Structure formats: C-alpha cells, structure tokens
Amino acid sequence: MSCPGTVELGAYVLGALESGEARQVEQHVSGCPVCAAELAELAPLPGLLDRVPRADLAPVGVAPSPELYERVAAAALRPRRRVRLLLVAAAALAALVLGAGATAWLTGEQQRTRSATAGPVEASVTASAEGGGSALDVTVAGLRAGETCTMVAVEDDGDRHPAGEWPASPDGDGRWVGWAPVEPDAVDEVVLLGDGGRELVRVDL
Template sequence: MSSQVEHTDVGAYALGLLEEADRRAFSAHLSGCPSCTAELAELSGTAAALVGIEPVEDEEDKGGDRAGEAPAQVIDLIRRKQAADRRARRRTFLLGAAAAVVLVGGGVTVGATISGGGAAPGGHHSAHGPAEEFYRQGKPIAGTGVSGVSGGLVLETKAWGTHAALELKGVRGPLECELVAVSKTGERRVVTGWAVPEKGYGVPGSPEPLYVHGGTAFSPGEIDRFEVSATGGGTLLTVDV
C-alpha cells in the first residue's frame, strides 16, 4: 500500500487499520492538519465502540472456533472496504465498518450509540401528549354532558379551518365515539374518532381524562356546536361555540 496521505484515511487511522507505513505518514500528517485532527476527535467514540466487539454465541457454538474467526474476518472485510472506498466520505466508510461487524459477527450487543450517548442532543420529551398540551395551554369552553359525562374544548383558528382539542371525563366502555362539528346550517363534519376501553376515562379506578384533537374545514364562525357522539347513537357531550 502506498504511504501517500489521503484526508479520508482518518477513519481507517481511528480504527487502527492502516499499514505501518501509512500509519506513520498519517500520524505525521495530523500534526499539520487541523481538519483531520478535529475529525479524528469526532470519530474516537466510533473506534471505541467497535474495539473488542465479538459475536454473540449460541449454546451450540460454545467450544467451537467461530468466536476466534469472526474478528479476523471483520478486520479483513473492513481493510478491503477501506481500500476500495479510499476516497469516499469518512462517514460512509464508518457506517460500512459498523455494518460489517453486525453482518459477519452474526449479532452483537453494543450498550451505547455510536456517539456514546443516549437521547439525541436537544431532545425533549413532554409529560403530556400533544392534545393535552394544546388543551392545557388554551381557554377551554365547557360542555354539557349526560349521565356524569363532562368535558370541554379548546379551539384554534387555522388557515385551513379549525383545530380542536377535547377533554372528556366520566365515560366507560367498551364504546366508540366521534367528535363532530355541526355548522350553523346543520352540516355535520367528523373531527376525530376513538375507542373507549372498558375501564373508561375520568372515572373511579381510571381517573385520567381522555384528550384527543383534530381539525375541521369549518371556520370558527361557521360552527354552531361540537358534539361527542357514541357510534350507533346518542350524544354524550355538547359544546356550544
């Protein structure tokens, strides 16, 4: 292999796959190349994740020599991959290396992501779903229910119509329901639908309310009311707007 330095050799250098002459040449190159030095720092987590990974053995394989053969096959495959893709982008190369470990090893377990972390930086997980978040942040319009049913709606004007979030309590299942928008001319449009399990929502033993949301092409000015209807007949809640 030629000892000519390629910037894309940073991936092979991080994994220790360069031949000795190439390794020495690239090591000298690093002292005067800030970009390769920075890339090497970024790839250190990948190199650490791949070092020492071995196949997960089945009971029937214990005592055999597959565990000894697989790492050698992986290294050989990665070396040939590196030579063929010498001028490819470094990230493409490293993904290929990780894939080779999985394919040749027959299944491996890595306890962390390639970056060494868990959740993606900046990730956010809310304690509430989007329907509940929207409802809590708005100004609910209380509805009139039957047989202990209660709830309300939060409405939002959109260019395409109206966005609505519903809170519903006091219902037991099994039941299928729909939230229906009724216009001032009597036209009815289904906003969203759902199933109520036997334990129900907002009742003893299952105190959490149900939150759902959806949209209708009606503008708020066109709507007379919303109804929560049980499939097969019966209105559980009416919200006048």
C-alpha cells in the first residue's frame, strides 16, 4: 500500500473506514514513520469533534503544523471514491486546524493523575500524551465564583507553557482540558493561577 492521504488518515482516526481498509492503514502506518507522524498529528480529532458543541469550554492551543490545512484542502479537492466520507474528514480536520471553541481531548494510554490542595483550593490533574504534547484534564474546586483560572504547565527545566484559561463556575469549581506542547514525562508540575495572577495551587506531576 502506498502512503494514504491526510484525509484518509483523518477518516481512519474518526473510525470512518471499513475494517479492511482500516487494517491496511494500520499495517502501513506501523511501517511508515512519515504516516505515523501524521497520524499522531491527527490524534486529537475525534475528541475535538465531541467537544466542539461544548460552548462552555474556551479554546486552547492546539497546534497542528501550518501546512496541514492546505494538505487537507488539496486532498479534499481531488475526486475520490468515498467523497462524502472524505468531506466529513476534511471538515473535521478544518475544525481541528481552525480550532475555535475546541479543546483537545485525549485517548492516550500513558496517563498520570495527581492531586493537590492549597488552602480552600483542591485540584486534580490528569496528563496524557496527545498530539505531540500533553492534554491536561483538570478538576478544581474552591475558587472564587467566576474567577478566571489560568493553567500553566511547568517543564522539568523550568520553562512555563500556558495550557488554557477558563472562568470558574458560580460555585467556584470547574473541569477543563488544556494542552501544552510538552510530553507528559517532561511536565514537572501544573500551576493554576487566578485573577491577577494569584497562585491558586501547584500540582506536582
């Protein structure tokens, strides 16, 4: 099998290929680092689609390569057998690339969950490998009502990466999924900041 196109890989990620075709793609990807890398880039796709209607989730930085959208668009323009299916995949990819209102979700196998308490604030963070970085699923309580909560992923070497920003509920809690361009192993801790940058809690990973 020659390299499947981006849209076909997208259709695979979405579970939209027939089982025989899906097996072919799997077989090919297992022996082709180029396609394996592309597949990793597309991995946030299914969860993104699930999450797009969740209007209460603010956007986070999902960062596919700049040329991804062009590759998808070009592939979608070529006449293909399963046009409708591929258009669905292309639309999904466009949603991924444009990213507005979407939050990356994760199905990674390697996950770590850690919790921490600081004063009234309790937080639990699950880090999973996702799209070449880490998806950070955070549950927090004890914030001020409506307070803006910013998540920062701190790398082993001290580099800080903003991973998302959301308003707390009127009850002062929230559950959000952010993303940072650091693999889970390299995330030392996750810091939640409140209004005015006040530190709410640090969760050691």
